[in-house]
Amino acid sequence: MVEKALRGGVWYWLWLLLLVSFIGLAFYFWLQEHHHGAGMLTGLHRDLTWGFHIGQLAFFVGVAASAVMIVLPYYFHNYKEFGKITVLAEFLAVGAVIIAMLSVFVVMGQPTRVLYVILNPTPNSLIFWDLTVLSTYLFLNLLCGWMVLHSEYKGTKYPSWLKPFIYWAILWGPSIHIVTAFLLQGLPGRHYWLTAIMAPRFLASAFSAGPALLIVIALLLKKIANFNVGDKAIQTISKIVIYAFIINLLFLFFEVFTAFYSGIHSHMAPFLYLFFGYEGHREWVPVMWASMILGIVGLVLLLIPSLRRSETTLTLGAISIFLSVWIEKGVALMVGGFTPNVFETVTPYKPTIPEIMIATGVWSLGLLIITVLYKITLSVYESKNLAVKTRG
Template sequence: MLEKALTGSKKYWTLLSFLGVIIVIGIICYLKQLSYGLGITGMGRDVSWGLYIAQFTFLVGVAASAVMVVLPYYLHHYKVFGRITILGEFLAVASVTMCLTFIIADLGRPDRAFNVLLHPTPNSILFWDMIVLNGYLLLNILIGWTVLAAERAEVPPPRWIKPFIYVSIPWAVSIHTVTAFIYAGLPGRGFWLTAIMAPRFLASAFASGPALLILLGFIVRKFTKFDPGKEAFQT
């Protein structure tokens, strides 16, 4: 299916070129930050987290929201959500990938990310953040790819993928819960130091994520041949 990414209209290649320019600009800016240090971002003691972690938090919620379409389709067999579920799973893949990228950018010293692997510390919440994010990414790649292949072949998804789907549902909850635990572990931030942080994060995720998915669905339906279904949006 990857060959489909190499074919498209003039508008498609124009869009890819535009995005490529943005990526190059981002890489140049990041290399400058890597050389100068995080001081270039303006962050300090009072503002310890900025754009990077703000986007990380939002995108974790977007990724977790895929469960809002997975639950009705796979557990309640609500077939209307069949095609939009595929879109939601790949949106989760893109979101988690960007989450990991923002974390690397926020580290300042990206090489230190390997310390989590070289020196695993189960009593560290950041260790579990790495586990849940990477695990959810792999689950959605596997599920999304398999279900999309079945959709293209107009056959039901294979039975062996069902356990992975069921595992991905609580896993989606875990990625935003662990993120909330990171925030709640900062006693210097009174607003975050609360036991209700996790359900608050989940509530916001289940609102903002599906909203972005609906907007993405409208864009995909307008500019591509993939139609997630009108009834899915209305539901």
């Protein structure tokens, strides 16, 4: 099956070349950072030690976890419409897990010591658990996606021994995101994160942003690769997106209510800083309101059935929701957690160009893996269609 990734048109190879060059560029900046120090190249500082990259961890673990929203109806409830898109969702999860894990790796000050995490297993640290569940999830999705596709290729049903692994992957999806939320929500003195609703909110935002991305990908594949996952599947996913997004907005409202009705200053401060500015610092105010506006646009576009059914407005809505959640979770979550800092003052953070370039390289590597896996998937389905046609 692998050989199918080696045959492609000019655009396929150009796209891969573009991704590889981004990876190369990121590698250069990463080397620079480890040569000159994070102080020279990144915006991180004493009071904000987890920035843009760890934000990508939180966000892309969510994207990976959201595969469960497609896989679960298909395997548990035998929802046949999701047949084609399930493999896409599983392979998207593979790429997203790789992005998430690499995002942590690139911020490590001593990358050569990465194996210490395994050599000195520390169950009281959630990074240990995060590494364990993420690598397990990566393996499970690769295994399930590949085996199912392979049986499709052979024209058989997937082997029965795979069933436990599929169920395991379904259970594991939410787990990886809960553990990632636990990384943050158990830290004393970080008021924005110290909330029991962090894990449920992570799940809600993941189950909206992840499937929203899948909608965009599916519609894109329909356009450029003539691969149709089925309109009914896309419509069902768009409903999943909108329900999850409404729950996500509700959770945000609960947070705001608790902080502001209780009137505890330290709990209000991060919200004030992000949405209105704090002690004269307003760096993130426009970004936060952009996220809010995008969220409302997405809400309207996906809530109204007629707009949801039109592919143009559906795409726009899905992109808006994806971006809205990305800003809120992939960027502002870290900023809000560290600002105001432990001294209850503001030390502003702005990601630098090298930081963003390294992140671009990480995304590119994930996209590269997703592209190759999708190429194989599409080719398998294509050859199957051809076989059906020739047989008449």
